[in-house]
Amino acid sequence: MLILLLEIGIAGLSVHAAQRNGSALKVTVQAGERSTSPTDIRFSPKVNKEYSFIVTVNNTSSKEINVAVFPSVGTATSGGITYVKSTKNLLNDKYALPKYTKITPIGDKLRNGALKLQAKQSKRLRVVINVTQDLQGELLGGINFAQTIGKRVNRRLINVVKVYQKVVVVRLRMRDLVKRKGLxxxxxxxxxxxxxxxxxxxxxxxxxxxxxxxxxxxxxxxxxxxxxxxxxxxxxxxxxxxxxxxxxxxxxxxxxxxxxxxxxxxxxxxxxxxxxxxxxxxxxxxxxxxxxxxxxxxxxxTGHAGMIIFGVAVLATLILVITGFYVRKKRT
Missing domain, CATH: 2.60.40 (Immunoglobulin-like)
Structure with a gap:
């Protein structure tokens, strides 16, 4: 079976239902040898070698905010690609980016997985990627920054939480794939x-x-x-x-x-x-x-198989009764 493989740019790996206008959250990747874009990370890592990237997160609002920070896995949907902390849809967990990613705030620490930012404050984080498996193909994931921007309870008493999410897309190209399989x-x-x-x-x-x-x-x-x-x-x-x-x-x-x-x-x-x-x-x-x-x-x-079986059973019983009655009558 032929499947078309993509030479698709990072810009094409859009974040599904993630980035919204009007958020106070700004995230940029510091330029470096392997980071030429302020919005993504893509390179070909060597096995068991650490690669470090600096990411700056900035609160442009006049209020304090809490931002959840975590590495994610890129998974496809019918409407795009979504980046999630974990998923049952990954067929091989060796290709889960979080296994090889560590995020550490510089001069601070994450509390319950979140970073607190005062009004107009920015903080830097170090993202270390170290792929410890000799893999073929590529890994797709991200570094997620999620800000809760609203909570309410609707008429059915269901909590509705609005979250703005900024994702630094990470695409790692590993060894060439030797053999390709069909869908x-x-x-x-x-x-x-x-x-x-x-x-x-x-x-x-x-x-x-x-x-x-x-x-x-x-x-x-x-x-x-x-x-x-x-x-x-x-x-x-x-x-x-x-x-x-x-x-x-x-x-x-x-x-x-x-x-x-x-x-x-x-x-x-x-x-x-x-x-x-x-x-x-x-x-x-x-x-x-x-x-x-x-x-x-x-x-x-759903068919009438049950009725047919019941009818056959009734008919068979009726035949047996008539036959038995006829045999008894003949003997007498």
């Missing part, structure tokens, strides 16, 4: 979002490289061979981060019929056809209905 499609399931039925699935990027998800036309066939979803997967649209699991989805067509059995997800790209098969049981469809209700634009039928 894997797993965990197909029907879901519901805003009363619309979707087919969700996970794409596993088995390579420690940034790549684009597959593009081309697609169709989803139900067990009777009827098309229940079709469309196009846009080219160079969804970025897959190194050795991670990414959940994607496609919408079902109006009038789509969901029944128990074997489904097919077909992708056609550059004249090549790929077929991914998955099975959906009666129990899974019943669970879908219990959890989401019945979407108005699709039909869900």
């Amino acid at each position: 894997t499609y797993v965990n197909f399931k029907f879901t519901n979002a805003k009363s619309a039925a979707l087919l969700s699935y996970d794409v596993l990027n088995n390579n420690p490289l940034i790549a684009y998800a597959e593009s081309g036309s697609y169709q989803v066939l139900n067990p009777k061979g009827r098309v229940i979803a079709k469309g196009n997967l846009e080219k160079n649209k969804v970025v897959l981060t190194p050795v991670t699991r990414t959940q994607l989805n496609v919408p079902l067509l109006d009038g789509a019929k969901l029944i128990p059995g074997n489904y097919k997800f077909l992708v056609t790209s550059n004249g090549k056809h790929r077929v991914y098969k998955f099975t959906y049981t009666k129990k899974q469809l019943n669970n879908f209905v219990k959890k989401n209700g019945k979407p108005t634009h699709v039909t869900i039928k």
